Amino acid sequence: MxxxxxxxxxxxxxxxxxxxxxxxxxxxxxxxxxxxxxxxxxxxxxxxxxxxxxxxxxxxxxxxxxxxxATHETSFFRDITPFERLRDVFLPMFAAARAADKTLRLWSAACASGQEAYSLAMLLREYGAPFDGWDVRITGTDISHDIIARAQGGAYSQFDVQRGLPARLLVKYFMQDGETWRIKDDIRRMVSFRQANLLQPPPFAAGGVDILFCRNVLMYLDMSSRVRVLQGLHGVMHPKSLLFLGAAESAGGLGGMFAPLASMPGVYVRSDADTDLPRAP
Ligand SMILES: C[S@@+](CC[C@H](N)C(=O)[O-])C[C@H]1O[C@@H](n2cnc3c(N)ncnc32)[C@H](O)[C@@H]1O
Structure with missing residues (x-):
């Protein structure tokens, strides 16, 4: 070439x-x-x-x-810490703050073949009682039509389910079909997928997202595209929402739209948010 x-x-x-x-x-x-x-x-x-x-x-x-x-590398419960923080620190917070309207919106942005979105669904299902009967919606988006079709299919190889997915959750939430493991309908129903380019306006209303996982995609983008993506995310995040980036990524210096939380690398709030969560100095 x-x-x-x-x-x-x-x-x-x-x-x-x-x-x-x-x-x-x-x-x-x-x-x-x-x-x-x-x-x-x-x-x-x-x-x-x-x-x-x-x-x-x-x-x-x-x-x-x-x-x-595009690189579609992903796995269930990838880099487990963000999922543990969500379960132990943030879900109790949302359970209390949203007890009146009982809604929760999660977005797995750049979701690749869907493991992240389904991991969030399993996490919420395992969390149980406080969210029973709530209107919980998890949306997975990716620029790639092909990978979104795979995510929608919810079918994973033995190799896929051996990476990050506890055996207990595999048995509970998947059905084996020969060499393939298919996610069960009650988890699949919690998640919807659609093709969307993060450089374009996101498919959500302003303030419509509570928990946003946008991990391991900014690192592949050039600097001005990162800022553009973060502007789009900021616009659809609820003022008290959370942004999770990948372990090797940071929103620092990218337009000052987000503030990192203290002792929680990779978790951000909107800089203009009025929350009690301690911010990193
Ligand atoms: C490495 S995967 C990350 C998957 C998952 N978030 C994780 O952390 O495991 C990166 C994904 O970003 C998607 N992607 C790349 N550029 C994008 C863009 N401009 N808009 C939306 N998705 C994009 C790719 O198609 C790929 O599936």
Missing amino acids: NRAAFDYFADLLRRESGLQMTPEKYYLLETRLLHIVQQQGVAGIEGLASLLRRDEGNRAVRQAVVEAM
Whole structure:
């Protein structure tokens, strides 16, 4: 692949998704775009770049390029600490604060194949009594149509269920179907999935989200896209809501919209929130 083609795809990916292509991803780009080159019957990556340059309106091929370059690595209860904090510290808080209207809205943004959203559903189901009879909605979104279809399917391999999912929850909330484990309907019904690009306005009303997991996606985006994504998240978060980022991510210095909580790395409140939660100095 020549430099001009690499630059073209780096620019396309940044504009379409915020994904940042650094020079060390040169070979990754070449390998992952190969099947699109073959499908389109063009002469190599340069040919694919020329096709798209001639026809910028070719939405399906541009989306295929984004899908090919996105990393969908995920697992059930990934980096367990945020889930434990949610269970031990924040759910009791929401159970009290929302006792009157009995609603709770959770968003798993950039949810990949759905393990994070289903983990939240199992966590709430296990939590039990205070939320029985509540209107709890968990939404999973991702830029990739293919991965959202997998999440909706709720079917996981032996490998998937061996990563992070306690055996007790596997037996309780999944049905075995040959080599596949299917999530049971009562958990599946708590979660809905839809395709959504975090660079676009989020599919929620202002203030409509209470608990937001947006983990392990900002780290793949360029700086201005991170700020744009955080602006979108901020707009739909309830003033007393919580934002969970990934272990390797931070909202610090990204527009000052969020304040980290003391002793809870990766958990943020809106900077303008009027909450008693202690903030990091
Ligand atoms: C590494 S996975 C993270 C999955 C899950 N949040 C976790 O932490 O396990 C990153 C996901 O971000 C999605 N993604 C990348 N850019 C996106 C964007 N602009 N809007 C929405 N999703 C995006 C990818 O398709 C991928 O599924």
